[in-house]
Amino acid sequence: MAERIPFIAANRQWTRHYQMKVSLVKHPKCPLHHVMSFMKMLRCNDFRLLARDKDVSPGILKLAKNLLAKPK
Numbered sequence: 001m002a003e004r005i006p007f008i009a010a011n012r013q014w015t016r017h018y019q020m021k022v023s024l025v026k027h028p029k030c031p032l033h034h035v036m037s038f039m040k041m042l043r044c045n046d047f048r049l050l051a052r053d054k055d056v057s058p059g060i061l062k063l064a065k066n067l068l069a070k071p072k
Helices: 004-010 018-026 032-039 044-052 058-069
Strands: none
Touching: 004 018, 004 032, 018 032, 018 044, 032 058, 044 058
């Protein structure tokens, strides 16, 4: 199952849907370089949810908090 996550993250057919990008960002087995590219596309509300989510990896949690604190 874990080997499918990088395949899905790299496939544009799968990642054209917004909810799929959000789900991949939350998934701990998703490669970090894909997560970083998807984070650019997320909405502020999703950053707030990620910053409070305890199931997200610590690196993603810190990035979400930094992006929320960044002035627009």
